[in-house]
Amino acid sequence: METPVNQSERTIRTVLDANELTPMDAAGVLCFTLAVSLTNGLWGVAAGVLVLAAAAASDGPFAFVVAQLTAVSFFADAGLVALGSAQLAAFPLLAGAACGWPPDRALLVRLAAGYAVALGVAWALWTTLRWAWQAALVAAVLAALVAYGLHRYERVALGFVDAPEANR
Amino acid sequence: MLPTRRWAALAGVACFLTVYAVVLDEPTPLLAACGLAAWLVVAQVDAVGTMRAVDRDLSASVSIEPTSVFVGDRAAVTLTASLSEAVDAPVEVELVAPPSVNAPERARRTVAFDPGETTGSVTCSIEFPVAGRIAFDEVAADIEGRAGFFTETVTLDVDARCLVEPPAPDGIHVGRGGELVGTTFGDHSSDQTGPGLVPHETRQYLPGDTLSQIDWKTTARMNHPYIREFESESDYLLSLVVDCGSHMNRGPTGRTMLSYAREVALGLVDAAESHGDPVSAQFVGDAAMEWEFGPSSSSNAYQTIRRRLLSIEPTASPRRPVDASRPVAPEDARKRSRLLGDDDSAFATTLRPYLRDGESYVSRVSDRPLFDAVKSACSRSDREDHLVLVTDDSAKVETYEAVVVASKRSSQTSVFLTPTTFFDDAADAADAGAAGDAAGFVAFEEFRARLERLPNVTAYEVAPKSAMELATTRATTAE
Incomplete structure (x- = not known):
């Protein structure tokens, strides 16, 4: 079977051309670099370069994940404000992956609201519960419950479930 | 989801x-x-x-063209889908094919909506290998979320049906001059009484007659025991000559001339079996005899002929044309030649060469397989026999001469003719050809009547009942 040309010639140039950096990605990289470099100096700039490379090399949430992993190193034992600003700075990276460019405004608003609620719940769990595993478990269960609830709603809304079964 | x-x-x-x-x-x-x-x-x-x-905005419809096909045929199935409002997500609407059809791969029976599109249709060719009423009552729409994280399949009800008919003749007409023949072919009387089905006479009860022979209705009417006697059937050779040349392949799939001829031949074999008559069979192709069997009256013989009848296909090579002009028997030609005598008129001088060589006329058909088959079937037995020729009217000279031979050498000859005019593609085309059809049928009927004028010959037409009724009506109207 013939190999496609774009796969056989996989170079840095072709990858960068394929994953075009959107303004949303650029804003995300800029905000994150600014937030990290203000608190950590040159190491923050280095982390920003790493995130920029990740954003340029992929069109998914890879840059967001890389940003979060680098943030773990820089914001250990940080306060709410520092953590909040880092997460706020990382949001455009997530929005770039979720909404593309130009973004659908309604979707962007829903994502922002969901992101804010999710961070709020996570922070509340983290500060309220005694152990990290408890917070992680409760967060995972909550996410699973919401997803399952939406799934059941979809089944009923599309008429896949008869009324008696739906009432059970 | x-x-x-x-x-x-x-x-x-x-x-x-x-x-x-x-x-x-x-x-x-x-x-x-x-x-x-x-x-x-x-x-x-x-x-x-x-x-x-x-789910709310999508509608779909399916249409099939034609809506009635024969087993093994293909039909064009068109799926049309539309969205009343465009959605910003990929949607694929797939025609769900019933398990009894041979459908193309999924991509060729799917309408793919790119984001923003609202209508689409696809037409695919589907084969129907199984008979029955095939229903396309469902289409499946595959919906993918915008982010590509979830998919869902919803089904929509549609109503499209196709009648797939088995490859067998439906509504067969066997008759003489448009009149259906009600009796069973192959029955024959022997003028002797004994076990049988055909009532012969009633007579008064005599000592020694069995109780089962008593005709209770006559007994009640006459107030005295009467018995009914039946004709016993005789040992009567059925010589079956079936034409399976390429010209018998006219007509739609499963309803070719040969299909109708086959039904008649099967009926004759059944009749022979029920009477225990010996049977011989010869299947004639375009160029030569394809198969011959018998005579035999063993149960295997009937089964063998039946199996062979069910499996025969028209031969491939086209028949060598034989002049289809109105034939004149050699004997008639010689008689007319004698009538001319020593007439020296210009008319007689011109006509005489055409009537002189009567033998060469017969030689035109003497090497034809159908003629040969009839001749050899007639010479197989010296006992009472019934020669049955199943063919069409495409080679009138050859058929006529074969029947002439059969009429002279067999006790009884039956000719079953399928009119080509009912099976030609042109005849199916349109009502515009109605006059032509009527003319074709009249010509066929003239030929059939001509055959019937030969001694000991009965000629039947074998045709689709609907076409026969139509042709009879048209012929009556034309008159």
């Missing part, structure tokens, strides 16, 4: 970050995991909205 691999990958990353947060005892990975979870939930809400919109 089914999650895709993309969803699984992202959920996996979120789980990893959650575990990472527990291992490091740091909140940042947990916040990241919750951020990703928020994205998945928002995408799920968006997908539910898209799926509801498609």
